Amino acid sequence: MLTIGEAGERTGLTRKAIRLYEHRGLLPPAQRSRAGYRLYSDDDLAVLAFIRRARALDLHLDEIADILSLQRGGEQPCGHVLGVLDTRIAEIDRTIAELKTLRQSLQAARDTARADQRQGHRAVVCRIIDSQAPDHTP
Template identity: 45%
Template sequence: MRIGEIATRLGLNPKTIRFYEARGLLPEPERLPSGYRDYDINDETRLTFIKTAQRLGFSLNEIGEILAFKERDEPPCNYVLSVLDARLSEIDRRIGELVRLRGELVALQERADQLSTDGASYCGIVEHASRIRIKTTD
């Protein structure tokens, strides 16, 4: 199938598919006599894997490493699990930061009408938050 067909089937832009080829994530397909790329079911399966891995937060480099395991006939699952562990730790850290930030914003919002905006360069509410970290309840 041609690049437009596979792109439409998978909800990808043809430029994205060419980019994956340039990055080595997708082998260059056979060419038709007309010069058009000719993709097959293996390419579709690989592109679906790449899309799914990206949705799960894997970087293109990590996806490339997983694909390299496959090409060496080695199971990639230990590598995948180590990446997932690192990703989950990062997500937990970011969630903690977001919870703290939310608390700070709620406290700032609750106190906004009490804050003086006289002499503020931009916005007294934001400037107040930069001078004093508002106590929040976690």
């Protein structure tokens, strides 16, 4: 059995993260030493390592909790994981498309600013933003 500090060193997680995962139910409640210190088993370390890898893939804690719940219930969660990954990929694709549109707007604003500078145009505040910014705010 390992203390929370030792578990953190082995998994690369902070004590705070380990306590959070336990509080959120991703990790079963830790056993306690006679002095009240949290103690973690090899199985707990395996779960912590899984959580760390899942977070590295940018999975949300509730998604990780669902996966762990399926596994703990005796199911193979791989089908569910594929769905989660497909959803995350679609979210990333939407974000990339939005960023490409934003990049085009920024380039157009920069090009307008350079043209205005060459022509000596002035604006009350900043013509670059007035002429290029989309009408909606996020």
